[in-house]
Structure formats: C-alpha cells, structure tokens
Amino acid sequence: MGTLLCLQDVRVALGDTTIGPLTLRMTAGERVAILGPSGAGKSTLLRLIARELRPSSGALVFEGRALVDWSAAELARRRAVLPQQHGVAFGLPVELVVALGRVARQGDGHQATIVREALVQAQAEHLLGRRFDTLSGGEQARVQLARVFAQAWDARDGLLLVDEPVAALDPGLSLSLMASMSDFAAQRGHALVAVLHDLNLALNHFDRLWLMKGGRLLADCDALPSTLPLLEQLYDTRLRLLSDEHGLAVLPLRSTTANAARQRERTRA
Numbered sequence: 001m002g003t004l005l006c007l008q009d010v011r012v013a014l015g016d017t018t019i020g021p022l023t024l025r026m027t028a029g030e031r032v033a034i035l036g037p038s039g040a041g042k043s044t045l046l047r048l049i050a051r052e053l054r055p056s057s058g059a060l061v062f063e064g065r066a067l068v069d070w071s072a073a074e075l076a077r078r079r080a081v082l083p084q085q086h087g088v089a090f091g092l093p094v095e096l097v098v099a100l101g102r103v104a105r106q107g108d109g110h111q112a113t114i115v116r117e118a119l120v121q122a123q124a125e126h127l128l129g130r131r132f133d134t135l136s137g138g139e140q141a142r143v144q145l146a147r148v149f150a151q152a153w154d155a156r157d158g159l160l161l162v163d164e165p166v167a168a169l170d171p172g173l174s175l176s177l178m179a180s181m182s183d184f185a186a187q188r189g190h191a192l193v194a195v196l197h198d199l200n201l202a203l204n205h206f207d208r209l210w211l212m213k214g215g216r217l218l219a220d221c222d223a224l225p226s227t228l229p230l231l232e233q234l235y236d237t238r239l240r241l242l243s244d245e246h247g248l249a250v251l252p253l254r255s256t257t258a259n260a261a262r263q264r265e266r267t268r269a
C-alpha cells in the first residue's frame with residue numbers, strides 16, 4: 001500500500017513543553033490508535049496531523065505533498081477531524097451541525113440525504129430536529145461524529161482524525177459506534193487515526209498503535225496481544241489479557257509504581 005502520511009522529525013513547542021521528535025508513517029486505509037497517559041501529547045500529535053498546529057521543526061507530508069502546501073478547501077475534501085472539544089455555539093439545529101461537514105463541497109445537490117444518512121451511521125437519526133445545545137454529552141458526540149461522516153461521505157482513500165470519539169458513550173454504544181466508524185472508513189478506503197484511552201477498542205479495531213509517553217514516541221507497533229509488555233510500560237500498570245472468539249480484553253491490575261512503593265514499605269517494616 002502507498003504511503004498516505006509521513007512525519008519527519010516533527011517537534012512542536014507548547015509553552016514549557018516540547019512534543020517530539022516524531023518520525024512516523026502510515027499507509028492508505030490503515031487504522032492507527034494513539035495511546036498514552038494523560039498529558040503524553042496524543043491530542044497534540046493529532047492536531048499536528050490535522051494541521052491545526054504548525055510544527056516548530058520537521059515536516060509533515062500528506063499524499064506526497066507537504067501538508068503546509070495544501071489549501072484549506074483541498075484538505076477539507078481529503079480529511080475530516082473530530083476534535084476532543086467541539087464547542088458549537090448557540091442553539092444550532094442538529095442537521096445544520098452535521099451539514100457544517102459539507103461546507104467545502106460546492107453545488108452539493110445531495111446534502112439533505114447525506115446529512116440524514118450520516119446521522120443514521122452515527123446512530124443519531126432520532127436527534128433530527130433537536131437543538132444541538134439541548135443534547136446530552138453522548139448525543140452531542142454522536143452528532144459530531146455524523147458531521148465527520150458527512151464530510152467524508154463521498155470521498156475515497158482519505159483520512160479521518162478523531163480524538164476520543166466514544167469517550168462520552170456507554171459501553172454498548174461505544175463498541176457499536178467504533179464498529180460503525182471502522183466500517184465507514186473501510187468501505188471508502190479511508191485511513192483512521194484515533195486518540196483513545198480504551199485499550200480494548202484499540203486492540204480490537206485498529207491495525208497499529210502509536211504509543212506516546214512524556215511527549216515522545218515510546219513505540220510504533222502492530223495492535224497485537226504481544227504488545228502487552230509495552231502497554232504495561234506505557235501506563236506503569238500491570239495488565240492482564242483475556243482472549244476468546246469475540247476478541248481481546250485488557251484488564252488493568254495494579255500500578256507498577258504503587259507496587260514498587262508497597263514493596264519498599266514492606267522492606268522497611
């Protein structure tokens with residue numbers, strides 16, 4: 001498969017914090033989960049790829065062209081972004097929030113159909129006609145996901161960038177929406193990059209993991225059970241892996257730092 005995106009020695013300075021250097025590559029249609037503890041730099045990496053942040057040094061190349069050289073309209077037709085916080089102001093109707101995903105498409109005669117189908121794909125069609133600011137957190141998350149679906153609806157081989165897309169959802173909905181996102185991307189050949197805190201979703205729905213810790217890349221590895229030791233190192237936590245015909249499940253057991261502290265106390269006693 002051809003290269004879709006490259007990061008070459010990318011660094012960004014944010015106040016006193018530096019994220020990077022990051023050298024990464026992903027292929028067309030690949031699904032990558034960005035994992036790491038809070039403050040590790042996951043959203044920053046996603047925002048760099050989305051071109052919401054400019055790197056202090058290094059280069060990003062998207063579809064063989066420097067990311068800085070893409071016009072905003074061209075980029076909007078090739079990649080869609082679901083940020084961690086999505087402040088939509090005032091009382092916009094749900095259909096208008098979803099239609100915001102279509103602004104880069106001029107002369108679009110199918111907008112109403114696409115908006116409705118995108119809401120169906122995000123399991124949010126029952127919210128048509130509601131005001132966005134009256135929705136619950138989980139309902140707002142689904143409408144925002146529908147906006148991303150609407151934006152990428154008729155594109156092919158593009159890129160979806162989503163930051164904690166199912167964080168506000170109950171376990172059943174979070175699983176089915178993750179599957180829906182995965183199917184949507186696969187049907188259109190879109191690559192998917194998601195910031196996640198849920199290891200089970202990462203291991204069951206993604207091809208590859210970018211593990212971020214302290215602003216740096218700890219590892220770039222396949223999403224396989226064999227990554228467990230790296231995941232334990234990432235979160236300083238012992239993990240147990242369960243596996244059956246339905247997939248993999250990871251259970252956090254105990255912080256390794258807490259273990260070490262407890263052992264030191266026992267030795268002193």
Ligand SMILES: Nc1ncnc2c1ncn2[C@@H]1O[C@H](COP(=O)(O)OP(=O)(O)OP(=O)(O)O)[C@@H](O)[C@H]1O
Pocket residue numbers: 014015016017036037038039040041042043044045
């Ligand atoms: N504009 C900014 N100015 C100063 N520091 C920033 C800025 N944006 C992010 N940071 C810092 O950079 C680090 C990485 O932030 P980032 O949001 O990428 O973390 P994260 O891994 O996504 O965390 P979380 O899982 O908590 O969302 C954090 O320490 C954060 O406080």
